Amino acid sequence: MEADTDAALYAVADVTVFEPSSTESHFVGNYTLNGFSSFNQLNADFAVALWDARRQTLVCARDLLGVKPLYYVHRPGSFCAFATEIKALLAIGEVVVKPNQHKFREYLTWPKAYVPYSSETFYETIYSVLPGHYLQVSSRDSQVTAYWKPDLSRINGLIDADDYAALFREEFTEAVNARMLGKSQVGAHLSGGLDSSSVSCVAQHLLMAQGRPSVHTFNIDTGLASTDESVYVQEVIRQWNPVHHTVQPEPDVLASILEINRLFDRPEHFIIPSSFHLSVSIKARQIGCDCILTGHDGDSVITTGFDYLDQLIDRGDWDELQRACQQTVSQPNRNLTYVSDKWLSLSDRAKYEKYILYIVGAEVVSRFKGEPLTRFLHTLSSQKQRFNLSTTAILTYCIKRISDKIAHRVLIDSAFSPAFRQLSTPLLQPTTQGLNACLSPESPVPVSQIINTTNVICNEQLDHIGAYYGHQYSFPFFDKRVVEVGLATPAWVSFDEGRGRGLIRHGLQTVLPPAIVDRLTKANFVEYGNLSAQQLYQATHEQFALPGHEIWEVIDRPVFNEIVAIVFNSRIPIQQKTRYNWLLSRIIYLSLWLSTLSKGS
Template identity: 75%
Template sequence: MGGIAGIIRFDGRPVELSDMAAIETLLVHRGTVNRYSHKQGTLFAFNSTLDVDINAGIYAVADAADGSQPGASNSLVDNYLQRGFSSFNQLNADFAIALWDDRRQTLVCARDLLGVKPLYYVHRPGSFCAFATEIKALLAIGEVIVKPNRHKYREYLTWATAYVPYSADTFYETIYSVLPGHYLQLTSSHSQVGAYWKPDLSRVSGLTEAADYATLFREDFTQAIDIRMGNKSHVGSHLSGGLDSSSVSCVAQHRLLAQDRPSLHTFTIDTGLASTDESTYVQAVVEKWKPVHHTVQPVPDVLTSILEINRLFDRPEQFILPSSFHLSVSVKARSVGCDSILTGHDGDSVITTGFDYLDQLIDQEDWEGVQQACRQRISQPGQNLTHVSPKWLSLSEREKFETYVLYTVGAEVVSRFKHRPFLTFLRTLVAQQQRFELSTASMMTYCIQRIRDKIVHRALIDSAFTPAFQRLSAPLPTSATEGLSACLSAENPVPLIQIINTTNVLCNEQLEHMGAYYGHQYTFPFFDKRVVEVGLATPAWVNFDQGRGRGLIRQGLQTVLPLAVSNRLTKANFVEYGNLTAQQLYQATREQIASPSHEIWDIIDRSVFNEILTIVCNGRIPIQKKTRYNWLLSRIIYLSLWLSALPKRS
């Protein structure tokens, strides 16, 4: 474990002893504290790096994952003195860094590019600034006002149809987060944020063959896992049976065996539902590599687990599946003595399916290429594209081709011509029909389905806010990762917003908090800097892999993954489990939130809430149509529980 904190005073006052004691008490679970005080403040390093150069007037603390300490050849301060902010770009590590530059009277903070290591701060111009690995350490400072940030609710409780950039705002007014991939400068009078991350794509620029990309990915991914296992005694790994978790588990056990170290502990969560059963793929991994395998069940009391994670994380639950799911692994990992947990969390945002290759072909008007790619996509053995058509498995090969072409090309035609005259749109659609030799029946079916979808879409609920809350003035613009994402996405095949976004970063932060309390370090090999760079620079056609998708993994790790996993084209569906837990959570909290005076009803319209609840609990509605409603109901309850537990000091 590890963590950092500090208080810097600009007003000449000493740091309060009570504030220092509170910080040490609240972060004690992160390790033994090393404290350094100077004339303007105090720095805390909990099992972390403390680096001081009195002659240069630089005082620094850094929380970095074991095995990837920043400044391997030089000290943290030396790196900063030599390279300034660009020194952060030299690090391939999960890190949070804070430096007090006494000569410039400036506090400099920085985080790794995916925000695995959290870092939050308070800045009161002319008075003081403070930073910490956990928000609760800042809330304990006597001068910090504990006031919820109502503007954050809008983002938290709105069903998003696009990636949301990660912003510096937190659920508390006056407390902010250092942005991933950025540095922050704080002085007595102002603050300034800048991006330090500049991806190095030179390793990829000369590659031309799919096998070369796959080889580079394998090398970088293996190194990422080696670094994250470092000198850990007992390493664990999530193993769901999917490509991401299986890749992490297989490579980790392969490396541990080669290094003659204790075997990997793998953890699978069994919900007891057929829709989430991936035991066939899990067993294939276990049989091939013989890790120490554990099957656990979700913590049965969903409400208790939500309250626990709200307490640990200092804000409402973030996961779509409640943390009863994740706590079960942490509890078991602690019982068997794991000091590190590897996870394949959101590997598919880094190593993509490549299915946007079809969009690229359409943009280039390479219709022969589009036809070939569509045929490759539908011809893969075991391919089940029920999201394209519920009747997919019963369709003939010709019907599958027509349906998929219309799903892919038709959607593009609609998006391009929806604002043009209807006759122009119709002529374009007819041209596509002739080009792909589509039947009139399939065209009619497609058009009718589009009309139905449009009617249904109008009735979808995206949020449940009261009219008064809807009228709440928009927040002032704050710093966010949007600028970095926009800048880099224009240059690379994979849009950076797909990787650095609110969902990913907050899930990273939450797992990091959870691990700190349960005695293990959560690590994310897919979010390694070099792995991300390979993912950003790999052309879509490589990942498309002749219609299979995830080509870098399937080709790069084909000798490590079991054949059953390497060839699988499906993913487990947790909508049914999410629906059951949402209903269970409502039943456990209905009396608590029923009171008309509960603060949640200042934010949420009861009638819309009841409409969402009806959909979630209606057994006649297909489970696949409940995803957003499970999400909305759960998050409204998560927020209500957090508000009830919020400290009342102000």
């Protein structure tokens, strides 16, 4: 606890500071001098609660990415309690343990866009402090306000791509270094992708320069060819020689889910269960790691830059769009199966036509939907001439759009029962959606891409797992200054002439192995997610198949059975099962959580 008795201020905090000039004990002093803006000045992962006795107000705040969790209960006129784990609040006798059904609606609906992080939790009356916000609580009421205002001033003077890459290299290297200070044994996820490789290579480069023990890297081997990235992992090992460990996901998926429920105080969150993370954490505990660095979702911060194509369409810069599309498809080893499942067998000309129609065609359709057919055909004809497209390519594209629409018109987005659908509309709760207003219009990357429920909950979940297994999970890509660089980098810099991730490829080209710098592919975990969903269903269906299980108050059994049939149907292409793996897994996660909640009550 930190206190300033003269000012009658007291603070408790869970904080890791990443700037040498700041310390963990500065919350009271900074708040006294600068008020709520002091939270924005700190580059740290933190959850803090300050009691301002003069105003009889409790102030709670979290870091901008919500790496450190902070939950609270407020009963006006009675009491307020806060904690970094929900289970601490559940232990208070005055807190009624009741599932929040409104949260089920968000949790079990297939998302078509980024879902803002909400203050609601899976428990009624228990709330979460929003990332990048502060909460003021008095005896009568509470108020939530955003404090985060990105400082983009140091980026404004940059001119060319090398300037941006150099600044990213400087900020990212410092972010990794700051997270290793004071740690005796550093671990890092290493999948072989750009993000995890960047973290692992920079960490090992710094540790060697400082004469410290090598980083322990962890790669998860599922045993499936579709997820195998060992070629790229070996490139990192060959260049930097970390202490490497290959681990397998925990074999008992059900046991892993129950463990997450216990640690996390809510249902599991991912298609691929956190047996992934548990396997690494168990191994890291055996080794004695006190820190695990992860590149989790670095591509939300340091983006691909392919929104540059949308910007060209909006500007009507057709010549540059044509050149950019040609650059994209001409990259060696580019495999755009989402454009065509036969991509690798297409000629260069066919690749160009399919890709530019993929980019431009949807825009033409959306802009001229509802317009007379003659105008639509005229526009399509103009695009045909402008981009030198063949009639065959356009006809093929149109036929594919029609067939896709027919095939996908009955996609299942949720499996709620009729009774659950009739529940009253959820009350509006504070969310991170408002943070978008904090950015200037010139900032190319939307905050919703970075701060959303999936990202924040992953951060919270890893924090809980790490705390239990004795190490701290840390996210260099979510460093405040790194995030600001990503927000202010123009899309054309990130686009990198069709390669994408320009900041990493140029900024870290002297640290990353050439094979990683040039990598254009990503592992595909849909097959593993499908197998995990099947295994989980087989292990649990008898437990919640009885008519009286709580899950059937939420889920419609015939729709659920339809989802199960799709997940287990070997004739359906694996790539079409993602949402069904997601729905089945989450329904099971929720049913297990409800069961354990009932037993606990």
